[in-house]
Amino acid sequence: KKKAAVIGAGIAGLAASIRLAVKGYNVDVFEANLYPGGKLSGFDQMTPDGRTYRFDAGPSLFTMPHLVDELFRLAGRNPADYFEYTRLDETCRYFWDDNTRLTAWADLNRFGQEVETVLGEPARHLHQHLNDSARKYQVTEKLFLQRSLHKMSTWLNRDALTGYLNLPWLGVFGTMNEANNGRFNHAKLVQLFNRYATYNGSDPYQTPATMNIIPHLEYNIGAFFPKEGMISITTCLLKLAEELDVHFYYNTRVTEIITEGKQVKGIRVSRADGIDTVEAALVVSNMDIVSTYRRLLPTARQPERILRQPKSSSGLIFYWGIKRQFAELGLHNILFSNDYQTEFKTLFQENNVSSDPTIYLNITSKLKPDDAPDGCENWFILLNVPNNTGQDWDAIIAQTRQNVIRKISQNLGVDIGKYIETESVLDPRSIEARTSSAQGALYGNSSNNRFAAFLRHANFSRQFDNLYFVGGSVHPGGGIPLCLLSAKIATDLV
Numbered sequence: 301k302k303k304a305a306v307i308g309a310g311i312a313g314l315a316a317s318i319r320l321a322v323k324g325y326n327v328d329v330f331e332a333n334l335y336p337g338g339k340l341s342g343f344d345q346m347t348p349d350g351r352t353y354r355f356d357a358g359p360s361l362f363t364m365p366h367l368v369d370e371l372f373r374l375a376g377r378n379p380a381d382y383f384e385y386t387r388l389d390e391t392c393r394y395f396w397d398d399n400t401r402l403t404a405w406a407d408l409n410r411f412g413q414e415v416e417t418v419l420g421e422p423a424r425h426l427h428q429h430l431n432d433s434a435r436k437y438q439v440t441e442k443l444f445l446q447r448s449l450h451k452m453s454t455w456l457n458r459d460a461l462t463g464y465l466n467l468p469w470l471g472v473f474g475t476m477n478e479a480n481n482g483r484f485n486h487a488k489l490v491q492l493f494n495r496y497a498t499y500n501g502s503d504p505y506q507t508p509a510t511m512n513i514i515p516h517l518e519y520n521i522g523a524f525f526p527k528e529g530m531i532s533i534t535t536c537l538l539k540l541a542e543e544l545d546v547h548f549y550y551n552t553r554v555t556e557i558i559t560e561g562k563q564v565k566g567i568r569v570s571r572a573d574g575i576d577t578v579e580a581a582l583v584v585s586n587m588d589i590v591s592t593y594r595r596l597l598p599t600a601r602q603p604e605r606i607l608r609q610p611k612s613s614s615g616l617i618f619y620w621g622i623k624r625q626f627a628e629l630g631l632h633n634i635l636f637s638n639d640y641q642t643e644f645k646t647l648f649q650e651n652n653v654s655s656d657p658t659i660y661l662n663i664t665s666k667l668k669p670d671d672a673p674d675g676c677e678n679w680f681i682l683l684n685v686p687n688n689t690g691q692d693w694d695a696i697i698a699q700t701r702q703n704v705i706r707k708i709s710q711n712l713g714v715d716i717g718k719y720i721e722t723e724s725v726l727d728p729r730s731i732e733a734r735t736s737s738a739q740g741a742l743y744g745n746s747s748n749n750r751f752a753a754f755l756r757h758a759n760f761s762r763q764f765d766n767l768y769f770v771g772g773s774v775h776p777g778g779g780i781p782l783c784l785l786s787a788k789i790a791t792d793l794v
C-alpha cells in the first residue's frame with residue numbers, strides 16, 4: 301500500500317485521512333496537539349465543589365450535515381450508527397437593546413409572520429431573499445464549492461458558462477449591505493442578514509453580495525444540532541478513521557516537508573523523544589497555508605500574493621459557567637450592537653473591538669442538559685474581533701468583558717456578572733498558538749474583496765506533484781462544510 305502522511309487532525313485532515321484510506325492508502329496523521337479536531341474540539345470546566353460544565357471550544361452552528369454522513373457512506377458504513385443530529389425548529393433568537401426580540405423559526409412561514417408582526421416587514425421580502433439565496437447558491441456551488449477553481453476543466457464546462465452569464469446577478473459587483481438595503485425596509489432586518497458576512501469572517505459593508513448565499517444554508521437546508529455536541533463531529537470521524545486503520549500520532553509536530561525536485565519525499569516530525577523522518581508517497585497539509593509555506597517549506601517558491609492577502613476576522617470567546625437558567629435564551633442567541641457600521645469600521649479599519657459589540661451567545665445545555673450542572677447553563681460567548689496584529693489583547697479583553705456583561709445584563713434585566721462561577725477565554729493569540737492559523741484568523745484569507753475566491757490557495761501544489769492542501773485557509777474556505785469539501789476536492793485530484 302502507498303503511504304500518505306496528513307499534517308494536522310483538524311476536521312479537514314480527518315476527512316482527508318478517511319478519503320485516502322478509502323482510496324487504499326496507508327494513512328498516518330501527525331497532530332501537534334494532544335487531542336484531535338483543532339478548532340473543533342471541546343473541554344470541561346470544574347467548579348471548586350466538583351460540578352462540571354462542558355463546552356465545545358470552537359464551532360457551534362452545524363450546517364450541511366450530509367457532508368459528514370457522506371464520509372460514512374463512502375466507507376460503506378451507516379452514518380446513523382456513528383453520529384446523531386436533529387434539525388432545529390428555532391434557528392436563532394435575536395435581541396436589540398430597545399427590547400425588540402425576534403425569533404427566526406425553521407418553519408419559514410412562521411418566520412415570515414414573526415417578521416411582519418415584530419418589524420412590520422412584509423413576509424414576502426423574507427421569502428424573496430431566501431429564494432434568491434437558494435438560486436445563487438445553486439449556481440455558485442457547482443463552480444466554486446465542488447471543484448478546484450485552479451484546474452482548466454472547471455472553467456470549460458456548462459456550469460462555468462452559467463456562472464459567467466450570471467455574474468452581475470450573483471452580486472459580484474455590489475456589497476452585501478447594498479443588496480440587503482435594497483431588499484428590506486427595516487434596518488433591523490438588514491442588520492440581521494448583514495450578519496451572515498461574519499460566517500466567513502468578513503465585513504458586510506465590503507464583502508460582495510454573492511455572500512448572500514450563506515443564509516440559504518441556515519434557513520433552506522437547515523441548522524442542526526449533534527446530539528452529543530459539536531465535539532461529536534470530530535469524535536465520530538476519528539472513530540471511522542481508526543476503523544479504516546488510519547494511525548494518529550499526537551503531540552507530534554511536523555517541522556518540515558522534505559522535497560526533491562518536483563516530488564515530496566516525506567516529512568520531518570518532532571516528538572517528545574526526538575526528531576524523526578517519515579517517508580510518504582503523498583502529503584496532505586491541514587496546517588494553515590501561510591504556516592505551511594513559511595515553516596514547513598521555507599526554501600520552496602512562496603506564493604506571496606496569496607499568502608499576503610488580508611486575513612479574516614478572529615474571535616474572542618468567553619466560556620462561562622452560569623449558576624442560573626434564563627428561559628428567554630435559546631441555543632443560539634444574538635444581541636445586536638446599536639451601530640453595526642461603526643462596529644465593522646472599528647473591527648476592519650481600526651483593528652479594534654467596538655465598545656458596543658454584537659454578542660453571540662450559545663448555550664448547548666438548552667438541548668443537552670448534562671452540559672451544565674442542575675439549574676445552571678454553559679454560556680459560550682463569541683465576539684467577532686480583528687485578527688492578531690499585536691494589539692494589547694489583555695487590555696482589550698478586560699474592557700470587552702465589562703462591556704459584554706453590561707449589555708447582556710441590560711437585555712435580560714439581571715446583573716449576570718454575579719452568576720459567573722467558572723470562566724476561561726480564547727483570543728486571537730491562543731487560536732494562533734493552538735492551531736497555527738495565521739494571525740488567529742478563523743477563516744483564512746478574508747472575503748472582503750470580490751476576487752477573494754480566486755486568491756485562496758488551490759487544494760494542490762503547482763511545485764510538487766504529490767502535495768495537497770486542505771482546511772479553512774485554502775479553497776473553498778473556512779467553516780466545517782467548506783473544510784469538508786476541501787478534503788473532497790483535494791483527494792479527488794489524487
Ligand code: FAD
Pocket residue numbers: 307308309310311312313330331332333336337338339340357358359360361362363552553554555586587588615617682731734735736737742743770771772773778779780781783
Ligand atoms: P484546524 O481546526 O485549524 O486544525 C488544524 C490542525 O492542524 C490543528 O489541530 C493543529 O494543531 C494541527 N497542526 C497545525 N500545524 C501542525 C504541524 N506543523 N504539525 C502537526 N499538526 C499541526 N465553523 C462552522 O462551520 N460553524 C461555526 O459555528 C463556527 N464557529 C467557529 C467559532 C470559533 C471560536 C472558531 C475558532 C471557529 C469557528 N468555525 C465555525 C470555523 C471552523 O472551526 C473552522 O473553519 C474549522 O474547524 C477549521 O478546520 P481545519 O481543518 O482547517 O483545521
